[in-house]
Amino acid sequence: MSGDAGVVEGPLHGYHHETYVVPLPGRPGEAEPVRWKCREPRPGLLWFDRRCFASEEELLRALQGRIEGIPDLIQAGSAGLQRFIEGETLGTLYGSGGGIPSSLLGQIVSLFGQLARVRPDSLTAERTCTSVYRAAEADTDGFLERLILFTEEEVYQRNMPDFKGLFYDLGLDDASFGKLREQVSGLTRRPFHLLHADLHRENFVVDGVGRLWTIDWELAMFGDPLYDLATHLYLMRYPRDQERQMIEQWRKAVESVVPGSSDGCGKDLPKLLAFKRAQSVFTDVIRTALSLEEEERTVDASPLARAGDRIQQVLGAATVPLGIKIPAPESVTAALGRWCEERAASAGVMVGAVVPGGA
Known part of the structure; x- marks a missing residue:
């Protein structure tokens, strides 16, 4: 696709995937080449988390225009490519257990509010989790x-x-x-909406202008909004004061979109x-x-x-x-x-x- 195998980066070894990064000509209005990534699951890997959507790319395509700061996609033949987000992960900039700037905390809170707008009946992406592992709305x-x-x-x-x-x-x-x-x-009982379900420091990328991008949507599901917050707090290891701040701002964000989303939080x-x-x-x-x-x-x-x-x-x-x-x-x-x-x-x-x- 790139025309030069020498410019392909990879495999970049993550836990779940081998990732290859490919520079391609930019879209109209983009002077510089844009890097895109394709991923392949690592062979023989043990999976410890539910997968509820048939394709991460299909989910991201369905979320375009609804969730800010997610990778663009292009189709290159039979391969679906995600735009490679240029920047540093939140974990690289602010390690586990450390606080993060209020501007970035605010963008995470905004993400929670946007997720609350995506209800189970409003998304067309194919879901594959069996009925055994699904719960009725608000259960x-x-x-x-x-x-x-x-x-x-x-x-x-x-x-x-x-x-x-x-x-x-x-x-x-x-x-x-x-x-x-x-x-x-x-x-x-709380109304269900879309959950990312894996919001930790390595799944946030901060670009050159301080914008926060959210990557790796493979574990997304519909469910209890408080579970997304709990997972986020558990993985982020915020300092105590910032954890309390996140909880309070999360409550305000989700309640402003779907009243009742934070019921019973305490x-x-x-x-x-x-x-x-x-x-x-x-x-x-x-x-x-x-x-x-x-x-x-x-x-x-x-x-x-x-x-x-x-x-x-x-x-x-x-x-x-x-x-x-x-x-x-x-x-x-x-x-x-x-x-x-x-x-x-x-x-x-x-x-x-x-x-x-x-x-």
């Missing part, structure tokens, strides 16, 4: 139950053959989901944040354990200890919603060491492991 309890069910079936149970021993050693079992349901039930937001902490336990345990396999099949004390620290942190954050006890650091590290040894043995590979505390 916030049903919506959250389907998120729990997805984590239980598609993350926990589906990966049991490979992680049963590790889950057991960390105190995670079928009863964990029953305890979680008890902790988060009884949500206030009572329900802690429950949805508790769900996010619990959900992260299962995904982080699997990802962290698998990352140890990239240590060239040699598990020494240093990466094993670091992995154990990460697991203990996510377990500690979810003790209440999952009804579990925080294992001692040496117990977590030993459990990971045993898992690595068992994986290596099943693959017929010898591993020289140094496991603090024995295994």
Whole structure:
């Protein structure tokens, strides 16, 4: 498409995709070439989140003119290309846990208001999530139950053959989901609208004039608006004062568009944040354990200890919603060491492991 393979950038490795960036002539009125990106899912990747739209490009096409600051699209033969947003991610400019300028915070709030205008019956993009994982309009309890069910079936149970021993050693079992349901039930009903569902610092790009762009719409869905806020707060790790500011401005933004969108916020937001902490336990345990396999099949004390620290942190954050006890650091590290040894043995590979505390 570019006429010169040498100008193609990539693959740029993200978690979910390999991305290639292609410079093409600009549209009328654009003097310089414009860079566009095409993406391919990485092979063999475990997916831990629901996908509710058949195509991210189709969704973005349907949102043009309705949501500001999203990538343009062009069709190049059979390939749908997104415009590559030139700039820096919010995470590069303002790392996790740090505050962000009020001008950028205001643009995120504006995005929430625009999302509130996109109701389930107003969008033509094809949806593929099955009825098992859909909830009726405003059934916030049903919506959250389907998120729990997805984590239980598609993350926990589906990966049991490979992680049963590790889950057991960390105190995670079928009863964990029953305890979680008890902790988060009884949500206030709220009208559903479009959710991005993955608004973290790496999915915001700040361009050269300070405009905020929102990318990676793959996890978008229709559902409880408060879930989008909870996910955003959980992933952004705002300082306490700015988190309170975001909550208050979010309430005003969504209420001005669809009254009732923030009903029960004070009572329900802690429950949805508790769900996010619990959900992260299962995904982080699997990802962290698998990352140890990239240590060239040699598990020494240093990466094993670091992995154990990460697991203990996510377990500690979810003790209440999952009804579990925080294992001692040496117990977590030993459990990971045993898992690595068992994986290596099943693959017929010898591993020289140094496991603090024995295994």
